Amino acid sequence: MYQEKKEIVLFGVDDEPLKAFVPEIKIRMNKGKAFDVKKVTSSGDIYAILKRIYGRNTIQENFIMLLLNRANKLIGYYRHTIGSSSATIVDIPMIIGLATKALAQAVVISHNHPSGSLFPSEPDKELTKNLSQALKTVKIVLLDHVIYTTEGYYSFADEGTLNGLNDTAMITTENIISEYPGIDQSILPEALKQDEFEFIRENIDLYNDDETIKKYIDAFAEKLNEVLEKESVKTPSEPKKKKEKSEKTKTPKSSRKPETEPSQNDSEIQVEKLDLEVSFIKRYVGLHGKTKDKSQVLNLLNSLQKAIVEKRIRKTSVYAKEIGNIQNQLIKCYNQMGNTIQVNIDEKTLEAYSVIAHSEKTMLSVMYIKQYIGLHGKQDVKAKAQLLLKKIQKAVDTEKIANTDPYIHTLYDIVTSLETYLQGKTKAPIINETTLNGLMSCFCKGHKHKKTKHSLQGIEENPTPTPIPDPTVISSSELAGMEFETIGLKGRYRELIGDPSVGFSAMVFGLPKSGKSTLCIDFARHLAEHHGKVLFVAIEEGFGYTLKEKLERLGAIHPNLIIAEKIPDDLSQYQFVFIDSVSKASLTSQDLTKLRKDNPKTAFIFIFHTTKEGNFRGKQDFAHDVDVIIEVENGIAKANGRFGVGGKLEVFQNQETF
Template sequence: MINIHNYKDSVQNLDYSTLPATYWKTHQFVEKATENYTNWNIYNSSEPIKKTIDAYFIKLDEFLKKHYPQPKHELPNNIHVVKIANSHQETNHTEHKVKPTKVIASKEIATEDEEIDFSFVERIPEEIKFIKRFLSFHGKKKTKDDFLRFINALQRAMIEKKVRKASPYAKHIDYIQDKLIMVFNKMKKAIPVEINEEKLLELKGVILEEKVMPSVMLIKRYITLNGKYAVKDKAQLLLNAMDKAFKLKKITKMDKYNKLLDQMHANLSIYIKSKTQKILSIPKAELNGLNGVLGCGCNLSGIDTENEMSCLERDTVIPIAKNTQGIMNSIDFARMQFKTLGFAGKYRKLIGDPNKGFTTMVYGKPKMGKSYLCIDFAGYLARNHGKVLYVAKEEGLDFTLQEKLNSKEVAHPNLDVANDIPNDLSPYDFIFLDSVNKLGLSSNDLEALKHASPGKSFVYIFQTTKEGNFRGANEFQHDVDVVINIPEKGLAVQNGRFNQGGEMRIFDNDVMTEPRELEGIKKKKREIVEVKNVSNALPLNEKSSRFPDWTEPKDLSPSDWQKLKHIKKYYDEGNYAEAMDYAMYSSDTTIREEIPPNVWLAIGGQLTSTGREKLKQLLLDYPEK
């Protein structure tokens, strides 16, 4: 039997790297706490540590006897030959060194985790999680913010009754809280953390050999795949892990979650074999049952219903509340205020003011301006409302996409681009999918993606045929809040919950219903418009030398100035068509409004009544010399 007197000899030639990690870690702590087996005071002075080490000795002894063959002639490394002398003689000690034989466990033994006496649990208690977090500080440099986050998390758990006074780990939590607060109040900069050896070993003993049930670990892996795009490889790995767990009898038919595992297995198999399903969608009833396993406030007593998942025991009666939820008086409802995103400008006029988590469908024939519209919309959202991801599967991350980003001037720290849907969408508030056709997503896939990303807004872009059709058009339209059609080049027409009948010129960057001071016209219809009721009219081919410089307005940025200078350069050279092209397709409304009305007329633009008044005033302010 292994004890503190023979432990050193018992493990001296043992290759711990071949053993399960539990034994190796405990051995390291024993070795360090006893100063290489020379000082066992910590063992004798602390009852919790003594119990932990004794339990470790017993299990190690059983493990060695079971898995390691005993040599025929077992000799210790150092044989001490002691000659007993007479009372008046000294006792002679001689030591003979014996070459140690390294004991190596076979691979078969090292991988047999199921033979180890683990204490399986369905959920690691919150207290254990905090103890592990505290132990993770040991030997690392931590800042004051690290301590503050830990203290806040711990105290929040206490307030929410996740950590209770009646917990068997209450004294450990009190110790951790006291130490964290004490250090936090004294520290001024980042410090290396060292936990007392005795307390370190004691806390390690608390969390020793507690392991989540294999079935629950598989359930957790399954839930992480819910709503994810293109995860068939991960689904196959999970399916293989389930098969292996049953084969090795880590999970048996007697497992309380066996029914859940059967449904998981069936759903994974269907998803992997399907040629059209791109997203793993877990049925709602099944997902409710899985969340119950991971902690929804229900007792973990297994699934006990006939046809669907439930966290409730059979025959549980739910009393009817006096104030039934989901029903309210119409007057109270009419007075409610709902929080919206606060859209402004042209997109408020086009779409309205949607709430968080809205969905939009944009469709139209090829080369009509869908991507230009959506990239400009993505830029607006990034500048004003949150983090945006633009998935450009249609064009990929190439020059075409770059050109559109530059022409619309939407590059922004809050706007990311990708050529496929990433597994983690959590950093983003708005996700654009360009296009759904190219990504191969069905309406069910989009619904699963939306369900797995609550609170996130999606913009789905569809490519139609030359006739304007695509498969499942009606089905997709019924599932979204906003529908935007591009019936002709450069025109967006919207119908949806938040605004009916909004229209917008994509390339003019303006809503059609909003009057503009300077209005451009299409290339093929450019005409020089005669200015009426303006005395002393300026010849259209006259250069602007008589007028002040208009290329550096104080309200615009230097990059906007540069665009105005480009337009003026084309104008001064007489290249009016190039000037209009640059104004229309490489600039926005704000820049075009800074172009003097005489220049705008010369390059082929039209004037509104306000524009004509501006021209009249300009000629009066700067008369011909």
């Protein structure tokens, strides 16, 4: 048997009572588990590591710390405590001591919820905030706090709550995506909670393009500000220092240095407005490591394809290749996922796209100008005006906005306007009409500012209508030099009808069994796969076996191809609409004209019955009102129209060339 030895933990004595011993304290590193992920670049990587550590022991709460070096490589992990089924104990000094002794430059903390809940409790938030502050005193960065369950995880870094709750700030359309995640959900009514915000997150890019979405987001932001203002009045304690946006929301990056604020990126170019391609790449990178449902993936895909169809993103764009890859990956993701999916981008692509995503940032001066435009001419906005004034003054004093900023003099005018309003000299923040019109034209794309008459207090009186410009006359050479948007049609359908403009119209007619329905369903499939969201209104066949068989036979099962039995009231979300058939729907030429007028950027393909002689049923007005006429006879489609003349296509030859 082994000789019995006494173990001294802190202090002890041997056989000589007067002689005290001081033990040597060491950290012992045991040979642990092998991990596939050795370098942390996202919350998804953290979750993969934690799966190996937690194993099957998820019926009790564990508190675990991951220790990382300067390059975010995992150097070890520490199981701090194992508690009950609903709680565990955390000793912050012990965590600090071990992280320091292990020479860690960054740490990730985690605890599991045996209940399966993915929502942090108030003690969870308080612990995260206190531990983050404590680690900063020894120059160690808390990269993330991950709540672990076997079904998924919650990342404080991803959700923007890593350093505690956000301070009350004015929410605008410019900052709502970054500011909202840090707001305490418990203070919000149901109409302003996370589920509603997800709709805004996915559709913010359509703010200037869709009047319904614009009104919804504006109303959401206004109500949100009202709630935040009430809460700030309830708790008039010393204001918290606002954390840097990047410190709250930044996901762990491989190049992150613990002693440096991650927002200080010298490679970032300050711009008045983020490039649309960069904005989409940023959103795509933001998916990494997160769990998304089918609607969220489809919303991003539709927004991207709408931008492509409208030529806001072109083949000649700087990042056209990356955008094309993102589109293909989103389609692949949607087709392969179940109800939800955890999105994981390969490391090489993530690194390359992250560089692009962080290559631009909106100028601080521009952000404040846009916030002021939202206040201009409005009464009872003193709390918002006071907050904006303080933010501008602080940014100028700390030289975050330099004297060389191109909008510095505009900001001085705004400061004067806000001070005058706060002193009670005007009933609303106002600025001279010339300056305001200049700002609106620069920063409010799509916003038409009507010239109005103002009283001394700046309140609108008797608005005069904007004059309608006289028709202009141009030369033939000027017309020849103009560029018009087309949808970029390719393959055999381009050979049939050419490359039509956005919002084109076509009519298709033919005898029964001639192949006109097959042609239209296959054309709808092509458009859904390559050009945007398609609605096929199957008034003729409805949701029956015949339609199902055609869709399956033609491979026309795609998330962008939507089927309806009648024409919906709102068609704004679709780039292409097929109506099968106009005859069955009893639509007049005036009805079709109204559909096109109400939806100018939507293309319509109308399908008609024919007489025994092979002519379409209806007045000749139909033929005069469309851009393309397609006749289908014995499986051969012939087209005539404005974008191509004399094209032919074999309907039942379902092979496309690009």
